[in-house]
Amino acid sequence: MNIADVVSGRAKLKGTRWVLLSATARKVLADQLRALLPSGAAVGPCRLREARFEPGRKITAYYDALVNTDKPERYHVRPIAVTWGSNTDADRHEETGDLAKVQAEAVRHGVAAPFLQLMADSPEWSMRVRVSPLDARFIQLARLSDPQHVRAILAEAHASGNAGSDRRRVSDYNYTITSIKYRPGKRHVLRYDPVDPAKGGTVFAKLYIGEDGARAFRREDGARAFRVAQGVADWLAGHGEGVNGLRPLAYVAEDAVVLYPQVCGVPLSDxxxxxxxxxxxxxxxAGAALCTLHHLPVALAGRPEPHDFAAEIRSIVGKSHHIPVLLPQLESAIEALFDRAGELHERLPQEPPTFTHGDLKTEHMWVAAGGLTVMDFDSSRLADPALDVGYFLADWQFRHAAYDQAGVDETYKSFLAGYAAAAPKERLIRARLYEAVELVKCAVRRMPLFEQNWASCTAGLVGRAEAVINDLQRTLGLPARPLLVHP
Structure with missing residues (x-):
């Protein structure tokens, strides 16, 4: 198999699966990692967590690698990012120079070990390997992975948030640091667990771009996320009944990081x-909680510019370039579905935009004894509230992809019973339209590309989206159309 054919898309789905899953590709990856470790170190299995394919540009995969420099039972997990694809010599030279500085920073903080180097290139495979905490855009990741620095910022956070807290005592605590999400150039989440649980709770650190050359808007992402989360938590504390917002502990400006406490309970997705x-x-x-969120002051929205139906479709199309290459039979079905959705949307009554969560998956609502806690307001914006309703319903279908539709419909009734009491009928009709396009979003963005049944599950979700639109057309007294894809 030729890497150039895989990256270009000429090798189709078979080529993509080969580079991600074949024994040959896995051996090359293990050899690259072994070369970065001390002599005698062992590399165990690499667990594939996520993969993205941009035809003609690159394939990116994220793994949890098991490495061991001591005994077999002492394997440690280390997140890595691997990219197959071409970039120019100038780009590669500039990137390598920036990464060398970040690597030196990681060594200085003592967080590179057991790796001697945190990056490797294999020109033969057009392959680049990056090991956590290496990231030229999130230059603060190395120090936020350093237990000594973590103790200092958590002591400051506790002292500023609690007048009775003893900063000197907290600064003596030791923490275990775990990378929850390592996505170089995109996002990072770290988990800080106290070595002695009696001395404090778990804290999560969500990082934002910290490079000096970042656009001013991006440099403000962290501060904006903190203000929104804090504002939502304050408002819900006074107006929410049975719903809370996850209140951040602190925003550390010099590290461009927002700190959050651990949430008690379990995600609704469970x-x-x-x-x-x-x-x-x-x-x-959950339905009642979402209805409450839609009454939040619009000034709290993280993105003040309205996000309309056409913009939502454009954002999905922009992330779907792998579909025509890997599943060409779905391309026309998705295009036809979006055309139908646009035509229907123009027929429906509209309403002014409200505060919306913007990414309301069931994993962002947690169930606890005191009610529901909603989190992750980074995507909050002014938009049609039907967007949140539709995405929630699509997410529930996505998680029930293997279940019969009748069971899903029953759960819909429960959710809408909580939401619809204070919602206009027209909004619920638009929500079904959003549900259809968000099902496509789940299909093209959230179905793991490396799963054996990726093609059939992706087609199944698109088929369900078609069925939702047909159902909506019948509700509006319009003729339904034959399904192009059968769920």
Whole structure:
């Protein structure tokens, strides 16, 4: 198999799966990692967590690699990012220079070990390997992975947030640091667990771009996210009944990081496997909680510019370039679906935009004894509130892809019973339209590319989206159309 054919898309789905899953490609990756470690170090299995394909440009995969420099039972997990694709010599030279500085910073903080180097290139495979905490855009990642620096910022956060906190005592705590999400150039989340649980709770650190050359808007991302999360938590504390916003502990400007406490409870997504009678109660509360969120002051929205239906479709299309290459039979079906959705949207009554969450997956609502806690407001914006309703319903379908549609419909009733009491009928009709396009979003962005049944599951979600639009057309007294894809 030729790497150039894989990256260009000429090798189709078979080529993509070969570079991600074949024994040959796995051996090359293990050899690259072994070359970065001390002599005698062992490299265990690399667990593939996520993969992205941009035809003609690159394939990017994120792994948790097991490495060991001591005994077999002492393997440690280290996140890595691997990219196959071409870039120019000038780009490669500039990137290597920037990364060398970040690597030196990681060594200085003692967070590179056991790796001797944090980057490797294999020209033969057009392959670049990057090891956490290496990232030229998030230059603060190395120091935020340093236990000594973590103790200092957490002591400051506790002292500023609690007048009774003893900063000197907190600064003596030791923390275990785990990378939850390592996505170079995009996003990072770290977890800080106290070595002695009696001395404090777990803290999560969400990083924002910290490079000096970042655009002013991006440099403000962290401060903006903190203000929104804090504002939402304050408002819900006074107006929410049975719903809370996750309140951040602090924003550390010099590190461009927002610190959050651990949430008690379980994500609503875990209830997808529960009997209907168990999940119905929480889905109804989720609907009521979302209705409350849509009454938040519009000034709290993180992005003040309105996001309309056409913009949502454009954003999905922009992330779907791999579909015509890997599943060409779906390309025309998705185009036809978006055309139908646009035509229907123009027929429907509209309403002024409200505060919206913008990324309301069931994993962003947590169930606890005191009610629901909503988190991750980074995508909050002014938009049609039907967007949140539709995405929530699409996410629930995505998590029930292997279940029969009748069971999903029953859970819909519970959610809408909680939401619809204070919502206009026209909004719920538009929500079905958003549900259809968000099902396509789930299909093209969230189905793991490396799964054996990726093609059939992706087609199944697109088929469900078609069925939603047909159902909506019948509701509006319009003729339905034959399904191009059968779920």
């Amino acid at each position: 209830y997808a496997r529960c009997p209907n009678r168990v999940v119905a109660r929480w889905l109804q509360q």
